[in-house]
Amino acid sequence: MDKRAFLSDLFHAAVAAADPREALKDVLPPKPKGRTVVVAIGKGAAQLAAAFEDLWEEAGNGPVEGVVVTRYGYAAPWKSLTVLEAAHPVPDEAGLSATQAVFDAVKGLTPADLVVALVCGGGSALLPAPPEGLTLEDEQALNRALLASGAPIGVMNAIRKHVSRIKGGRLAAACGPAQVVSLVVSDVPGDDPAQVASGPTVPDWVSRQDALAMIRTRGITLPPKVMAHIESDAASAPSPMDSVFEGNAVRVVASAxxxxxxxxxxxxxxxxxxxxxxxxxxxxxxxxxxxxxxxxxxxxxxxxxxxxxxxxxxxxxxxxxxxxxxxxxxxxxxxxxxxxxxxxxxxxxxxxxxxxxxxxxxxxxxxxxxxxxxxxxxxxxxxxxxxxxxxxxxxxxxxxxxxxxxxxxxxxxxxxxxxxxxxx
Structure with missing residues (x-):
């Protein structure tokens, strides 16, 4: 037996099990009365979006619009969606522009509209959105510090979501009053959808105080401006109990x-x-x-x-x-x-x-x-x-x-x- 060929075959079987079309074909949400806006985020986002577009069209659900943000070199063919590329694992100016494009895509929605969020790993870096008082350079410094710290992904995301205008459910809040359906490809241990890409459309219960405890317990050194922000009330992420999230749905469609x-x-x-x-x-x-x-x-x-x-x-x-x-x-x-x-x-x-x-x-x-x-x-x-x-x-x-x-x-x-x- 060719051992390496055998192991390669197992890898490709694992990847095929997470094929975007297979992952999405049985989980399409109902067609809304109003607009369907797709926001796809992550290293596999373009492929997810292309599969969703095809399946939505085959189901006779009409047109979609929206934005895809993926890593440089990871784009795929698309029809009606705008595909943008940015840097990973350290964010860049293109990511900053892509974040604004995502916010623009969900502006002015109504209760009759639907936002389909296709979320997979890599979105934390691809969507930089420094809060007021911080800059892209501060968010880049934060990412470098976290990547070098050896902290597990859950800890990194818990910290990152408190230094952002889009993570920790904030994107879903910006979509209101439209319903948000999040279809998530999990790349995190335990498959918690709030951890994937730092949960732009999925809030969780990890508080600012929890994040500070993680930083101190692990001895993580963060840039002073970033640390000062996390220590302020302005860093607190939305609560899952906030009424803006009522009616939203979340589903993990592929996982390790x-x-x-x-x-x-x-x-x-x-x-x-x-x-x-x-x-x-x-x-x-x-x-x-x-x-x-x-x-x-x-x-x-x-x-x-x-x-x-x-x-x-x-x-x-x-x-x-x-x-x-x-x-x-x-x-x-x-x-x-x-x-x-x-x-x-x-x-x-x-x-x-x-x-x-x-x-x-x-x-x-x-x-x-x-x-x-x-x-x-x-x-x-x-x-x-x-x-x-x-x-x-x-x-x-x-x-x-x-x-x-x-x-x-x-x-x-x-x-x-x-x-x-x-x-x-």
Missing amino acids: RLSLEAAAARAEAAGIPAVILSDAIEGEAADVGSVHAAIAREVARRGRPFKAPVVILSGGETTVTLGDEPGRGGRNTAFLLGLAQGIEGVSVTALAADTDGIDGTEDNAGAFADGQSMARLREAGHDPRGFVQRQDPYGAFEVLGDLFVPGPTGTNVNDFRAILVDVA
Whole structure:
């Protein structure tokens, strides 16, 4: 069996399970008496919007209008919607303009109108909207500080939503009195729709005081102007009990759980037993890789807690705490570098990749690793510890020729990890 082809097939099965058309076909809201305005936000937003347009038209529901905001290079064909591109993971001026275009699209609506919010991961950065007294530069500094902090995505979003005019349900509030139906592709552990893209149309109960407690407990250092804003009453996000949200609906239409289940079914069909550890694993990427390595070793050497051959699947969103001079790579290659050190000499092959096709800011979704990765690095004249110290997991797998580069997938349900343990 070609192990890497097998693991790649599982990745593509996971991505296919989050296909926009499949995700949306059974959840279209009823046609309104008035206008239908679509607001699509995130790295897979253009594909979601294109699928929605087709399905809405096929259902005979009439025209739609609205705005799509996605990452540079992620646009897709569209009909009547305006598609805008902006920067991710650090926002830029194009994102600022896109945010204004979104607000303009939902201005002046009536109770007869419908707003369909298609929301997926990446929207936090794509829709910068600094509150009064702060600038885009302040929001950029906030994003950089959070990305470098190693905080889990739930903590980052809890903080970001209190430094915004659009996050934390504020976009839904701006749509009133129109009904808002949010169809969400979850890329967050636990599939809380209020966490996806920092919840522009979904308020939650995390208060400003909660956000401050998270900052202090984790020792996160934020720019002074940003910190001063969060400490003020002006930062408080809307309550889910606010009457402006009455009649709105929220549905998670695709998630890591569903994608992992699809990958497991594909593995079983190929004759390889599959187990899913969790779809909500968080923590420092390299440490999570080490834990997965320990499980794989136990399976390979002692046949517990699973018997080989088996493919071990997991999802979620790990983090990488950056040093003063970080190298290249994202959380999936960082995970694999931690894994590879722990499976040296063991009959294990692994793939870890971001389901949106991009790991961090490089051109790869992730990489492959196996029990010989560390030995092959040394044979190529490299000390694996150097890549760890330089925080350069991309460089390690680039040297090995083991990067996984499927290109943008058009969806985003977080990280996908598949570890194949063979019979020794």
